[in-house]
Amino acid sequence: MAFDYLIVGAGFAGSVLAERLARIDGQRVLLIDKRPHIAGNAYDHHDEAGVLVHRYGPHIFHTNAREVFDYLGQFTEWRPYQHRVKASVDGQLLPIPINLDTVNGLYGLSLTAQEVEGFFNAAAEPCERVRTSEDVIVSRVGRELYEKFFRNYTRKQWGMDPSELDAQVTARVPVRTNRDDRYFTDTYQAMPRRGYTRMFERMLDHPNIKVMLNTSFADIRDEVAYDAVIYTGPIDEYFDYCYGKLPYRSLQFVFETFDLPQVQPVAVINYPNDQAYTRITEFKHLTGQVHHKSTVVYEFPQAEGDPYYPVPRPENATLYQRYKALAETTPGVHFVGRLGTYRYYNMDQVTAQALTLFSTLTGRSRRERAAAPVGEVTSAR
Numbered sequence: 584m585a586f587d588y589l590i591v592g593a594g595f596a597g598s599v600l601a602e603r604l605a606r607i608d609g610q611r612v613l614l615i616d617k618r619p620h621i622a623g624n625a626y627d628h629h630d631e632a633g634v635l636v637h638r639y640g641p642h643i644f645h646t647n648a649r650e651v652f653d654y655l656g657q658f659t660e661w662r663p664y665q666h667r668v669k670a671s672v673d674g675q676l677l678p679i680p681i682n683l684d685t686v687n688g689l690y691g692l693s694l695t696a697q698e699v700e701g702f703f704n705a706a707a708e709p710c711e712r713v714r715t716s717e718d719v720i721v722s723r724v725g726r727e728l729y730e731k732f733f734r735n736y737t738r739k740q741w742g743m744d745p746s747e748l749d750a751q752v753t754a755r756v757p758v759r760t761n762r763d764d765r766y767f768t769d770t771y772q773a774m775p776r777r778g779y780t781r782m783f784e785r786m787l788d789h790p791n792i793k794v795m796l797n798t799s800f801a802d803i804r805d806e807v808a809y810d811a812v813i814y815t816g817p818i819d820e821y822f823d824y825c826y827g828k829l830p831y832r833s834l835q836f837v838f839e840t841f842d843l844p845q846v847q848p849v850a851v852i853n854y855p856n857d858q859a860y861t862r863i864t865e866f867k868h869l870t871g872q873v874h875h876k877s878t879v880v881y882e883f884p885q886a887e888g889d890p891y892y893p894v895p896r897p898e899n900a901t902l903y904q905r906y907k908a909l910a911e912t913t914p915g916v917h918f919v920g921r922l923g924t925y926r927y928y929n930m931d932q933v934t935a936q937a938l939t940l941f942s943t944l945t946g947r948s949r950r951e952r953a954a955a956p957v958g959e960v961t962s963a964r
């Protein structure tokens with residue numbers, strides 16, 4: 584059988600494109616993944632105890648893009664969820680992002696919002712040009728809070744000092760002078776009610792989409808007929824590392840199930856300083872599942888292993904630009920997604936990027952690109 588598209592990778596990037604091309608454009612799509620499951624890094628499943636867990640670490644959906652939220656809402660109901668994280672620092676569990684309560688709790692103070700702004704200003708080290716992940720934090724809250732909450736966490740997570748990483752990495756975490764302890768402030772914050780994998784199953788349930796798991800691009804590229812490739816794996820791998828390897832950071836996930844309904848007070852506790860792992864996540868806070876047992880995951884950063892994080896720093900951006908230029912002169916293949924475009928993107932950003940590629944490929948307008956086909960019921964089943 585001949586396909587219009589061979590899509591490599593069944594994560595957000597590949598699955599959104601498969602769904603759009605098949606359902607809206609009538610294209611025949613072969614979607615492959617080398618893993619034994621769909622949903623990419625967002626994959627979730629019930630573990631041996633029956634607890635719904637995220638195999639590749641905690642995935643919390645949040646976006647300001649109504650288009651993305653509504654688009655995915657065609658395939659899932661949503662469960663409202665506001666994410667909260669504590670950091671274990673100096674023997675206390677304190678809110679992160681740093682806010683008024685973090686400072687008051689850490690130093691035994693009772694500052695007001697206005698006073699804490701003065702506190703930050705007094706401690707901050709002005710910086711002419713905020714360039715690195717160290718600059719972002721030190722120029723806002725000073726060196727002491729930087730060292731307690733950011734320096735060691737970042738060194739563990741990335742295997743390098745914050746001064747060697749682009750500002751965008753630690754800039755993901757804001758600093759607040761009020762008592763808002765939510766991790767995100769996006770307009771839409773929710774979890775797919777029956778999990779990510781279920782949402783992906785709905786997306787891919789179409790007669791024009793054939794899914795092949797346990798299949799790598801190398802296995803199939805010369806075995807089937809197709810007109811074009813959409814590639815969501817690492818771009819450097821596609822080109823056989825011809826300019827050298829793009830660095831990615833990996834993680835080891837260690838799961839532990841407790842014979843307790845609840846293990847920790849919030850979904851995620853960060854351990855910046857004292858442990859080899861960066862954070863512990865208890866899934867039931869995220870999923871809302873009711874169960875007499877509970878499973879947590881510890882994240883141990885490592886250099887080798889599955890590529891989870893592109894590493895944002897200038898020399899890597901330069902190397903990526905060379906691969907991107909090569910991609911632009913290679914006909915018949917389109918790169919998209921966190922690995923395909925070497926960007927530290929969240930799920931919603933990857934979804935938006937995939938919708939944009941869909942409009943580019945099909946000439947559909949921005950207004951049309953995320954909508955359900957005319958006449959179809961759009962509410963999630």
Ligand code: FAD
Pocket residue numbers: 591592593594595596597615616617618622623624625639640641642643644645798799800801815816817834891892919920921922923928929930931933
């Ligand atoms: P992926 O999900 O990585 O999918 C790519 C797929 O391609 C993979 O399944 C891979 O097996 C397959 N593949 C690669 N190469 C080949 C090949 N040669 N042949 C066949 N298949 C191949 N985002 C959020 O919005 N909120 C969060 O809370 C959040 N938490 C995260 C926590 C962790 C620990 C990590 C690692 C990421 C997190 N993210 C989060 C980011 C989120 O995982 C990504 O934005 C999203 O999954 C990217 O989708 P993708 O399709 O680009 O890539």
Ligand code: UDP
Pocket residue numbers: 670679732733734736737740752753754755756853855
């Ligand atoms: N970070 C930190 N301390 C924290 C939380 C985050 O130093 O308590 C830094 C760290 O470098 C991390 C980055 O901020 O990689 C972005 O944090 P985020 O929670 O967005 O990371 P992700 O969920 O993508 O792993």
